[in-house]
Amino acid sequence: MLVxxxxxETEKQARLSAFEGYQVTEKLCAEAGANPDWKFMHCLPRKAEEVDDDVFYGKxxxxxxxxxxxxxxxxxxxE
Known part of the structure; x- marks a missing residue:
């Protein structure tokens, strides 16, 4: 996760560059050998650089x- x-804030651009290509996507997880029925969890708030819409809002x-x-x-x- 990109933190x-x-x-x-001054480190933002360097971190975005360092983590480029590591957005959570279906393709990335398949290539990494994820279990076919993997689930996605996130602590929120979501940043678009971290995970694509298909995963975040998907099944x-x-x-x-x-x-x-x-x-x-x-x-x-x-209580």
Whole structure:
């Protein structure tokens, strides 16, 4: 995952260059030998450089279920 944290904005271009070609795509995962039924999770917020739309919004994505579960976990902690 491409990480550009607050206070590191000056490193953005160098990091984008260093990670060029490493966007999560169906093709990249297939070439890497991923399990045929792999799932995609993400901690949000999403950056387009990290993952393409087909993966993020596609059949493999459990991003929104993950986010909903996180919401209920946080609410339980407050209880």
């Amino acid at each position: 550009i944290s607050m206070g590191q 493999r994505s459990v991003v929104f279920q993950e986010a909903e579960n996180r919401k209920w976990t946080i609410m339980a902690c407050f």
